[in-house]
Amino acid sequence: xxxxxxxxxxxxxxxxxxxxxxxxxxxxxxxxxxxxxxxxxxxxxxxxxxxxxxxxxxxxxxxxxxxxxxxxxxxxxxxxxxxxxxxxxxxxxxxxxxxxxxxxxxxxxxxxxxxxxxxxxxxxxxxxxxxxxxxxxxxxxxxxxxxxxxxxxxxxxxxxxxxxxxxxxxxxxxxxxxxxxxxxxxxxxxxxxxxxxxxxxxxxxxxxxxxxxxxxxxxxxxxxxxxxxxxxxxxxxxxxxxxxxxxxxxxxxxxxxxxxxxxxxxxxxxxxxxxxxxxxxxxxxxxxxxxxxxxxxxxxxxxxxxxxxxxxxxxxxxxxxxxxxxxxxxxxxxxxxxxxxxxxxxxxxxxxxxxxxxxxxxxxxxxxxxxxxxxxxxxxxxxxxxxxxxxxxxxxxxxxxxxxxxxxxxxxxxxxxxxxxxxxxxxxxxxxxxxxxxxxxxxxxxxxxxxxxxxxxxxxxxxxxxxxxxxxxxxxxxxxxxxxxxxxxxxxxxxxxxxxxxxxxxxxxxxxxxxxxxxxxxxxxxxxxxxxxxxxxxxxxxxxxxxxxxxxxxx
Amino acid sequence: xxxxxxxxxxxxxxxxxxxxxxxxxxxxxxxxxxxxxxxxxxxxxxxxxxxxxxxxxxxxxxxxxxxxxxxxxxxxxxxxxxxxxxxxxxxxxxxxxxxxxxxxxxxxxxxxxxxxxxxxxxxxxxxxxxxxxxxxxxxxxxxxxxxxxxxxxxxxxxxxxxxxxxxxxxxxxxxxxxxxxxxxxxxxxxxxxxxxxxxxxxxxxxxxxxxxxxxxxxxxxxxxxxxxxxxxxxxxxxxxxxxxxxxxxxxxxxxxxxxxxxxx
Numbered sequence: 001x002x003x004x005x006x007x008x009x010x011x012x013x014x015x016x017x018x019x020x021x022x023x024x025x026x027x028x029x030x031x032x033x034x035x036x037x038x039x040x041x042x043x044x045x046x047x048x049x050x051x052x053x054x055x056x057x058x059x060x061x062x063x064x065x066x067x068x069x070x071x072x073x074x075x076x077x078x079x080x081x082x083x084x085x086x087x088x089x090x091x092x093x094x095x096x097x098x099x100x101x102x103x104x105x106x107x108x109x110x111x112x113x114x115x116x117x118x119x120x121x122x123x124x125x126x127x128x129x130x131x132x133x134x135x136x137x138x139x140x141x142x143x144x145x146x147x148x149x150x151x152x153x154x155x156x157x158x159x160x161x162x163x164x165x166x167x168x169x170x171x172x173x174x175x176x177x178x179x180x181x182x183x184x185x186x187x188x189x190x191x192x193x194x195x196x197x198x199x200x201x202x203x204x205x206x207x208x209x210x211x212x213x214x215x216x217x218x219x220x221x222x223x224x225x226x227x228x229x230x231x232x233x234x235x236x237x238x239x240x241x242x243x244x245x246x247x248x249x250x251x252x253x254x255x256x257x258x259x260x261x262x263x264x265x266x267x268x269x270x271x272x273x274x275x276x277x278x279x280x281x282x283x284x285x286x287x288x289x290x291x292x293x294x295x296x297x298x299x300x301x302x303x304x305x306x307x308x309x310x311x312x313x314x315x316x317x318x319x320x321x322x323x324x325x326x327x328x329x330x331x332x333x334x335x336x337x338x339x340x341x342x343x344x345x346x347x348x349x350x351x352x353x354x355x356x357x358x359x360x361x362x363x364x365x366x367x368x369x370x371x372x373x374x375x376x377x378x379x380x381x382x383x384x385x386x387x388x389x390x391x392x393x394x395x396x397x398x399x400x401x402x403x404x405x406x407x408x409x410x411x412x413x414x415x416x417x418x419x420x421x422x423x424x425x426x427x428x429x430x431x432x433x434x435x436x437x438x439x440x441x442x443x444x445x446x447x448x449x450x451x452x453x454x455x456x457x458x459x460x461x462x463x464x465x466x467x468x469x470x471x472x473x474x475x476x477x478x479x480x481x482x483x484x485x486x487x488x489x490x491x492x493x494x495x496x497x498x499x500x501x502x503x504x505x506x507x508x509x510x511x512x513x514x515x516x517x518x519x520x521x522x523x524x525x526x527x528x529x530x531x532x533x534x535x536x537x538x539x540x541x542x543x544x545x546x547x548x549x550x551x552x553x554x555x
Numbered sequence: 556x557x558x559x560x561x562x563x564x565x566x567x568x569x570x571x572x573x574x575x576x577x578x579x580x581x582x583x584x585x586x587x588x589x590x591x592x593x594x595x596x597x598x599x600x601x602x603x604x605x606x607x608x609x610x611x612x613x614x615x616x617x618x619x620x621x622x623x624x625x626x627x628x629x630x631x632x633x634x635x636x637x638x639x640x641x642x643x644x645x646x647x648x649x650x651x652x653x654x655x656x657x658x659x660x661x662x663x664x665x666x667x668x669x670x671x672x673x674x675x676x677x678x679x680x681x682x683x684x685x686x687x688x689x690x691x692x693x694x695x696x697x698x699x700x701x702x703x704x705x706x707x708x709x710x711x712x713x714x715x716x717x718x719x720x721x722x723x724x725x726x727x728x729x730x731x732x733x734x735x736x737x738x739x740x741x742x743x744x745x746x747x748x749x750x751x752x753x754x755x756x757x758x759x760x761x762x763x764x765x766x767x768x769x770x771x772x773x774x775x776x777x778x779x780x781x782x783x784x785x786x787x788x789x790x791x792x793x794x795x796x797x798x799x800x801x802x803x804x805x806x807x808x809x810x811x812x813x814x815x816x817x818x819x
Contacts, residue, residue: 004782081775088771089616090609094601097678129603130677192779195771200783211783213592216769217599234682237598250785278780470786 003299003310005319006186006206006273007244007461008328008350009258010338011179012450014357014412015265018145018177020044022257022266026181029245029256035235037103037128040140041242042257044179047396048156049143053099056228057342058157063093064226065189065345066282074283074346076192076224084195084220093223097234101138103128129234146175158395174388176356178396181257182229182242183341183349184208186273186297187282190241193224199239204469206273206350207244215239226345250464250472264453269326269460270319271333271350272299272310282346288401290343297348298333301326314468322462327449328352335438335446337408339397354450355393355405357386357412383409411436411446418443419451562737568750569733573726576753583760584768597766603678607668615665621658622701625651630723634716648711659702666698690762693755700748713742719749 026042045051059065063078078084078093106123114121127134143152184201188208191199198214199221201207210221210230217237221230230241245255249268253259258266274297281293299306301323310320323329331338331354338352383406384390390409394402414436421428433440449457464472588595601608628637629651637647670691673679707713722735736746759765 076779085771085774089612090605091601092609094605096605097602130681132677187780191781195774196769197771197774197777197781200781203782203784213595215596216766216771217597218771219599219601222602232599232602234600234602234678236593237596238593464785469784 001274001309002276003272003306003313003315004203004206004275005270005310005315005323005462006350007184007249008269008271008326008332008352009181009255010267010269010328010331010352010354012263012265012267012354012453013176013178014354014450015263016044016177016179016356017263018044018046019262020141021260021262022179023141025256025260026242030243031231031240033233033235035233036231036240038097038100038140039231039233039240041229041231042179042181043140044177045141046143046145046147047176047178048158048392049146049149050152050155052140053095053228054138055155055157056095056226059226059345062095062223062226062228064224064228065347066187067346068283068285072283072285074187074279076189077226078193078220078223081195084193084218088195088218091219091223094219095222095228097129098138101140101142102134102136104134104136146173149173158392174392176388176393178353179257180227180229180341181255181351182208182244183227183347183351184242184244186275186294186348186350187278187346188225189345189347190221190225190230193220194218194239195220199230202246204464205244205246205249205270207246207249208241209243209246210239210241212236212238212240226342226347227349249461250469252461252463254459254461258459264458267327267331267449267453267458269328269330270323270462271326271329272301272306272315272320272323273297274299278348282348287344287346287399290346290348291340291398291401291404294340294343294348295333295336298329301329316462316465316468319462319465322460325460327458327460330445330449335411335442336404337411337446337450339404339408341397342399343397344399353397354412355397355408356388357409383413407437411438411443412450414438415443415446415450419447565733565737568746569722569736570731572750572753573731576757577726580756580759583757584765587760587765595765595769596763598682598763600673600679600682603682604672604676607672607676611665611668611672613665614661615669618658618661618663618665621654622662625654625658629655629716630720633720633724647716652705652709655705656702659698659705662698663702666694670695686758686762689758690755690764693751693758696751697748697755700744700751704742704744704748707742707744713740713745715741715745719745723749 022042023040023044027040030041031037031039040052043052051057055061056064059077065077066074067077069075079087104125105128107126108123110121111123125134125136126132142148184207186206188199188201191201191208194215195218196214196216198211198216200209200211202209215238219232219239221239221241222228222232224230230239232238233240245253245257248255248259254266254268258268277297281297282290284290284293299310301307301310301320307320311317328338328350332352338354340349340352343349386409390402390405391400394400394405398404414432418429418432418440420426421432428440430440433443436443438446448454466472601612634644634647638644642650673683673691704713708715718735718738718741722731722733725731725735735741736749
């Protein structure tokens with residue numbers, strides 16, 4: 001047994017309102033640079049839908065993830081190292097930019113700089129790659145709230161395994177938001193796909209990263225990831241991906257997507273993984289056994305033997321305590337209400353989801369409402385009449401197996417009914433818990449976790465250890481991006497123009513300075529006024545002498 | 556013939572230029588490798604355009620690999636060696652012409668298609684740097700002169716294995732005889748090809764061509780899943796200078812994952 005700590009995340013889909021705050025804050029922190037305009041480390045999809053990039057779940061098209069060969073051995077679905085070397089001049093499985101979208105901005109400057117005329121000026125969309133005019137035909141969030149689902153939703157690969165009757169019931173529209181980040185898999189196919197060995201899992205926390213200095217632009221990680229969460233920075237020619245906000249995690253802070261989540265639906269924690277059994281777990285024959293195999297890898301942090309071995313393997317004590325209090329371990333393994341995203345890819349993903357119970361109202365029958373369904377037999381009957389077909393959820397979260405989805409939903413229903421009696425001062429009914437295969441105190445703990453969702457319960461993040469990972473003080477102020485247009489190292493990347501100024505912006509800037517209207521329109525930005533002083537604005541009503549006085553004081 | 560007896564232009568073109576190019580090329584590669592791991596990349600544009608690339612890149616690269624193999628056989632390996640293993644001069648020439656023409660045409664077609672793609676596709680065009688343009692120009696000269704030289708020599712009039720090839724090998728024992736290149740037998744196109752390619756070698760380290768020196772040959776032999784400590788130095792692993800390091804980094808603790816058959 002070789003134990004490593006692994007960071008994980010659980011998202012409670014019941015609480016996602018599809019506001020995209022996670023995506024926007026992530027984008028502002030990590031991918032607002034040239035070359036990454038189209039990149040969303042975090043995105044929120046509306047399911048059913050084709051997703052981002054389009055049809056990414058259809059592995060018959062992209063060949064992402066792993067498969068078992070005829071002898072039952074685990075192989076990369078797209079082909080092994082020799083196959084990759086043979087295809088290194090052109091990767092047949094690589095998505096193109098239009099499979100994501102052509103990123104754009106608007107020619108906002110036109111709105112204020114165009115001369116007086118009879119017509120309103122129009123801010124045209126401009127490609128952020130070429131600067132040229134653009135007809136917008138697809139975007140990162142094109143299917144928000146089922147937009148265009150009449151045309152697109154039928155392509156959703158998750159329908160493939162579902163019986164015809166569910167498809168036919170599509171008029172009874174349902175939807176679910178699916179926020180997605182990198183899964184930081186225990187068995188990452190992107191890492192195995194990288195010819196340069198530039199991708200790796202961190203020994204300390206299992207976060208999957210790309211070594212920007214070792215990446216050689218072979219781009220097999222992009223196609224190797226079945227979730228399409230490794231992106232290609234077309235400006236630097238390097239792969240980039242969600243890094244689990246590791247500079248924040250190391251400081252004990254939640255990822256930016258979690259921190260800013262309006263619905264407070266993200267939970268972060270550590271699980272202890274037996275890495276000796278990873279290959280065996282990923283190689284179980286039946287796809288529907290992968291969930292149990294992965295749960296089996298997650299060791300009980302309160303087991304003295306496990307703790308002893310973990311200490312021998314160099315895991316610090318406060319990390320073991322964090323594992324004991326881990327919301328991820330509790331929701332995935334103890335209560336079994338969280339499920340992995342597409343376990344059939346055999347990557348053993350570590351971002352799990354609590355399936356959505358809402359909308360509660362099924363075809364005419366209330367789940368929770370008091371009434372004639374008080375007998376325990378009947379409590380869960382309404383789950384089968386949920387608006388979201390359980391088969392659909394199962395094809396996303398359980399390789400098509402309805403049983404774990406149903407078990408999770410039953411426990412969520414049991415929790416609501418049990419807590420409802422407590423809140424209303426009714427007689428407490430412990431049999432509700434036992435009916436769902438749980439103890440009453442477990443339902444109460446679950447309630448605290450998913451309903452109260454206190455900050456300290458959601459995020460149990462042990463800090464980086466200096467004696468294990470080096471002194472963090474020297475890295476103070478760094479942001480994790482020390483390349484290209486992050487904070488360039490002098491001389492680095494100069495030769496191939498990687499650090500060259502953004503030609504699009506440069507042209508526009510230059511034109512604006514020269515007093516001409518920019519030929520390609522967009523993004524004319526004024527040079528900062530060297531005499532500008534923000535205090536002039538603050539003391540606008542204070543009179544000239546006041547401003548001078550303040551400047552004098554501060555000088 | 557002593558060096559002093561040759562003309563100054565010949566000395567410049569066939570003695571000074573090769574050593575200057577090799578010095579710049581080799582020290583440039585070492586310097587770049589030590590200081591610019593981040594820039595050491597193929598800078599693929601397949602994300603931006605994949606359909607033309609699918610055939611053009613493959614034809615170009617396979618052609619280039621064939622051409623490199625042909626140069627090794629024709630220039631690096633002495634005529635006496637091939638004769639020693641029983642390949643007659645006539646047999647060698649037939650092989651060289653067929654191999655050279657097919658490789659050269661493949662390279663030319665691939666190169667033209669790639670250039671068309673680069674300058675007609677606005678997305679690919681914006682990724683083109685000034686250094687790319689220099690390299691494309693040098694490659695164009697090298698490819699056209701190389702293919703032309705192959706065609707001109709179809710009647711086997713230029714016995715380059717007795718002139719150009721020995722001269723090239725002499726460079727590496729520091730005794731180049733430029734008169735071998737200026738002999739009447741060496742067609743001008745051969746001279747232009749040789750000179751142009753020295754410029755290409757000199758520019759090599761400062762361009763995207765560095766990706767040729769990071770062919771991931773160790774990939775089939777490594778563990779599929781790689782673990783790395785947060786900070787290799789602090790974790791007591793082999794010290795790794797920041798920004799450098801082997802691309803095929805091996806984990807300090809053996810990975811324990813699929814395909815790792817040595818029982819770790």
